[in-house]
Amino acid sequence: MGVLRLGYLHVRETDLASARQYYGETLGLTLMNEEPGKLYFKAWDEWDHHHLVLEEGGAGLAKFGFKVSGLDELERLEKGMRNFGLETVRMSKNETLAVGQGVRAVLPSGHIMELYHDIEYAGTAVGTVNPPVRPRHLEGIGVPRLDHALLTTEDPALMERLFTEVLGFRASHRLVTELGDKGDLIATWLFTTHKSHDIAFIKGPSGKLHHFAYRVMDWSAIRHGGEILSMDNVPVAFGPDIHGLTRGQTIYFFDPSGNRNEIFSSDVETAADFPTVTWTREQIGHASYIGREVKESHFSVT
Amino acid sequence: MGVLRLGYLHVRETDLASARQYYGETLGLTLMNEEPGKLYFKAWDEWDHHHLVLEEGGAGLAKFGFKVSGLDELERLEKGMRNFGLETVRMSKNETLAVGQGVRAVLPSGHIMELYHDIEYAGTAVGTVNPPVRPRHLEGIGVPRLDHALLTTEDPALMERLFTEVLGFRASHRLVTELGDKGDLIATWLFTTHKSHDIAFIKGPSGKLHHFAYRVMDWSAIRHGGEILSMDNVPVAFGPDIHGLTRGQTIYFFDPSGNRNEIFSSDVETAADFPTVTWTREQIGHASYIGREVKESHFSVT
Amino acid sequence: MGVLRLGYLHVRETDLASARQYYGETLGLTLMNEEPGKLYFKAWDEWDHHHLVLEEGGAGLAKFGFKVSGLDELERLEKGMRNFGLETVRMSKNETLAVGQGVRAVLPSGHIMELYHDIEYAGTAVGTVNPPVRPRHLEGIGVPRLDHALLTTEDPALMERLFTEVLGFRASHRLVTELGDKGDLIATWLFTTHKSHDIAFIKGPSGKLHHFAYRVMDWSAIRHGGEILSMDNVPVAFGPDIHGLTRGQTIYFFDPSGNRNEIFSSDVETAADFPTVTWTREQIGHASYIGREVKESHFSVT
Amino acid sequence: MGVLRLGYLHVRETDLASARQYYGETLGLTLMNEEPGKLYFKAWDEWDHHHLVLEEGGAGLAKFGFKVSGLDELERLEKGMRNFGLETVRMSKNETLAVGQGVRAVLPSGHIMELYHDIEYAGTAVGTVNPPVRPRHLEGIGVPRLDHALLTTEDPALMERLFTEVLGFRASHRLVTELGDKGDLIATWLFTTHKSHDIAFIKGPSGKLHHFAYRVMDWSAIRHGGEILSMDNVPVAFGPDIHGLTRGQTIYFFDPSGNRNEIFSSDVETAADFPTVTWTREQIGHASYIGREVKESHFSVT
Numbered sequence A, B, C, D: 001m002g003v004l005r006l007g008y009l010h011v012r013e014t015d016l017a018s019a020r021q022y023y024g025e026t027l028g029l030t031l032m033n034e035e036p037g038k039l040y041f042k043a044w045d046e047w048d049h050h051h052l053v054l055e056e057g058g059a060g061l062a063k064f065g066f067k068v069s070g071l072d073e074l075e076r077l078e079k080g081m082r083n084f085g086l087e088t089v090r091m092s093k094n095e096t097l098a099v100g101q102g103v104r105a106v107l108p109s110g111h112i113m114e115l116y117h118d119i120e121y122a123g124t125a126v127g128t129v130n131p132p133v134r135p136r137h138l139e140g141i142g143v144p145r146l147d148h149a150l151l152t153t154e155d156p157a158l159m160e161r162l163f164t165e166v167l168g169f170r171a172s173h174r175l176v177t178e179l180g181d182k183g184d185l186i187a188t189w190l191f192t193t194h195k196s197h198d199i200a201f202i203k204g205p206s207g208k209l210h211h212f213a214y215r216v217m218d219w220s221a222i223r224h225g226g227e228i229l230s231m232d233n234v235p236v237a238f239g240p241d242i243h244g245l246t247r248g249q250t251i252y253f254f255d256p257s258g259n260r261n262e263i264f265s266s267d268v269e270t271a272a273d274f275p276t277v278t279w280t281r282e283q284i285g286h287a288s289y290i291g292r293e294v295k296e297s298h299f300s301v302t
Helices: A016-026 A071-084 A156-166 A219-231 A281-287 B016-026 B071-084 B156-166 B219-231 B281-287 C016-026 C071-084 C156-166 C219-231 C281-287 D016-026 D071-084 D156-166 D219-231 D281-287
Strands: A003-013 A030-035 A038-042 A052-056 A060-068 A088-091 A102-106 A112-116 A145-153 A170-176 A185-191 A199-203 A209-215 A236-242 A249-254 A260-265 A277-280 B003-013 B030-035 B038-042 B052-056 B060-068 B088-091 B102-106 B112-116 B145-153 B170-176 B185-191 B199-203 B209-215 B236-242 B249-254 B260-265 B277-280 C003-013 C030-035 C038-042 C052-056 C060-068 C088-091 C102-106 C112-116 C145-153 C170-176 C185-191 C199-203 C209-215 C236-242 C249-254 C260-265 C277-280 D003-013 D030-035 D038-042 D052-056 D060-068 D088-091 D102-106 D112-116 D145-153 D170-176 D185-191 D199-203 D209-215 D236-242 D249-254 D260-265 D277-280
Touching (some): A003 A016, A003 A145, A003 A209, A016 A030, A016 A052, A060 A071, A060 A145, A071 A088, A145 A156, A156 A185, A219 A236, A219 A249, A219 A260, A219 B219, A219 D219, A219 D236, B003 B016, B003 B145, B016 B038, B016 B052, B060 B145, B145 B156, B156 B170, B170 B281, B219 B236, B219 B249, B219 C219, B219 C236, B277 B281, C003 C016, C003 C145, C003 C209, C016 C038, C016 C052, C060 C071, C060 C145, C071 C088, C071 C102, C071 C112, C145 C156, C156 C170, C156 C199, C170 C281, C219 C236, C219 C249, C219 C260, C219 D219, D003 D145, D016 D030, D016 D038, D016 D052, D060 D071, D060 D145, D071 D156, D145 D156, D156 D185, D170 D281, D219 D249, D277 D281
Parallel strands (some): A145 A199, A170 A277, A209 A260, B003 B052, B060 B112, B145 B199, B209 B260, C003 C052, C060 C112, C145 C199, C170 C277, C209 C260, D170 D277
Antiparallel strands (some): A003 A060, A038 A052, A102 A112, A145 A209, A170 A185, B038 B052, B088 B102, B145 B209, B170 B185, B185 B199, B236 B249, B249 B260, C003 C060, C030 C038, C145 C209, C236 C249, D003 D060, D030 D038, D038 D052, D088 D102, D185 D199, D236 D249, D249 D260
């Protein structure tokens, strides 16, 4: 009930041609549609029409959307956001291609968020009758599905309040300056499914995208992905490694416009009744588990 | 909301001493408590007090429990079961050690099911402050957590109706004799989380346990588990292999009393808005993906 | 010095068209040449012109060849075989396409063996200057290289003598009926490299092929291979599993004519000064490490 | 014939107590013997008495030894070294504990090398009769065996000549400043087995150790090793990653005295008749395959 998952991201690209090649051939996404200045992509194991819209011009996150479980839930969440003090506007069907009516708000973090219930059904690449475990041929990394995004905000605590009190998320992990009352929140990992996070916020400039991540199967898929990144000369920011924080296995890398991507697997399973795990800044080294140094560059943003 | 997960199983063991050694040293569970004729176990990455109670005498499933999200939900589900025609009884706190008040019913499949909200909090082996990704030492296979169970029933369609209409589950996969109206339901895989299933029912004698499964990290953990099974002379029923149906990676094996266990990983991610996948009997070979033959012995029950 | 490795196999196929598709698209070999009734294949990570010649008609092994380190070694080994009592004949350059002059003998096991030093150089798919770790695109399983073969013989002890005393191999593993003087040799695994075996002999009818194997990288490649086998409806004989004997990770399966193939990885590293490991028949269960039962069908031959 | 493998390393340690704990509990080696100021270790899958002698005082490589195939070979290699212009001295049995008579030389690179044939037989942890695939319990990383070492030298080309012309090695890979006649040799990877290298030399100060490496099974063992390194607070220099050069999967890290270690797997298989692969300096980025940047610190030495 409520927010089902991170549904789509609209990401700005300085050059649409190189982005098309990168997301199509390196990540292995399927181009679902194109309009002047826009490309719509889905991954092979997703049901919905698209999870990524590339928009020509600049870099960074134009907006993102959460799929919610019903139109009544849409209304309930809209009311909740207004009570929290957000301004919301209604968006009509097909304002975004293939997406039904919804609610849009500018978050305190400066990001534009949309909630929607309907999106055209496209179906996975393996279908619903006696499917193989994956398509026989996959292009490039062949990522199966979108997983999560990490955004920057000047006030992580405020964003955590909004997501937990209004949008029904819970915090699986929190990074604080120190334990106890004097500790400030540096970052928060928020889930509505049973994964370590569907969205996360980290202290930083308003409105920026740290990265968005694709789920892959396991550590061998992380290596396979890394091999493709190397063959395709994609700049790698970090990894392969394990995140101590979330246990996720990971590589970070950059799309042609400098938007940071991640392939991610094997993070901790969460549930609504689990306690939140706390990380303290002085242990942040172990947060990048094996390599152990969190490179400065890692916390820069687009 | 509603059922959070499969919380515990009470399993009968002909010999408690050998079962204690098997679940403690081969599977690597932690013994949490013991009473005359009963042993309570948890796995290292679980928060709740126990997920397994071994009861001396015989073999098979004595009962199982689902944790639900609140006492109000407990009441709502109780009402639903009564409306469905089930008789329910209330159980009081500590009727099962460490478990709060709840509701018990005999299912049409002949199994005893309990719903409860409270269970003592025990905490994982790695804690909630700057935890390592796993304990440095794990005994045997070192399974992190209980995952699901497969039960037999004379009427899978009835059980599917009960679980989807009353208990809030959805079917991720269905095995049918043939596509279309003439097809009969042979088995159904039901989820309330985002996994391929939390419980499943397959046509067979009433009240029996086919297997219960532990979640492990990935295909390398499946192999590691298999090595331990071999070293400990545990009889293996099937695997290592992939289930075409669910994509789960698997080994089936038997505890000292002949109860079937599974280690399981990397199944498909589900969500409430995903369509159900259908498998037909003539493709059941691919349901055991690589080995391809479903051995006769595989569908026998305790 | 002496025998470098198992260089090529000539294998009979009832239907060359289906064999061409299987070895080309399922195993992912490269077709190097074709003649009436013959197809020549190499794998992507091999340097020599071919390792497999498919010959139309029947099934089983027509002959096999070992590459030796020089023409002087060829002569030395020829002399040794004659002293051992074998008849040898000289073969001339290009009697087999792309292969230089050599020596041919019918072994006591009934198999035809060829020794040669020269074979046309073809080069790997990644070249010798700044190569990627693998080709970006691989077809099907994409096996990197031939590894070993297992042949049947009525007298394993005699074959072991020939290979160790004359051809410079050593036994890494031996399977015996029992320990001590009364034990008979059932099978012997022989190496000239640092692998668990380059060739092996098991008691059985004269002149038969049990299987030939391709080396793959690791346990994740074994799974990947198994997925392709399932998608391509290739009958699987055994696995995925670990061989307790050699520690090799494995799947056995059949080509369209019923010749048994294997994908194989991660076996024990050997050296000329290592002791031989002995397995006894009553522990043969653990020889198939996880699955534990050696199926009857496994020791049947083409 | 000739050099069988890298047999042992004598490594200096500033503090023997911390080194003992590190090599025993983090790497999981077995302490075989101790003398004042010396500790002798073997790994679980090795046959010989030891491969590592820790010597109290300082850091770096005291000496290393190659095991050769016989006493006649020892003499032949001694003669070869003298002809090459090296001074050699004979060492007597038990000059190094458990090691037989041999030949010692100071190499042009400033390193002390010993050749020997006999070393006490200790046996692996799993024995030679029906062994399990590994010990049921392994401490820490549980490395199975020593693999190779990388040494620095002011004249890599001279060392390559010595090893290929006298000691019977071949170069599997060479790193050059540029292709063609003007290219200078920066580093050379030399093998006498069928691995990518048993020893390698890179341009740098005379007499230094870049690292020595332990063979582990595969990419999942690399991750497992990395988890232990993190839990034990071992400083990691590089990885997990793939070496484009050799394809080896890797993590580099430091022992308590700052000697660099590596865990290594899945490198290319070599043979005496394979061509040498050449890497050029401008592609050195891909030599660290995924992470792509060769950190400055990586090429510093003890």
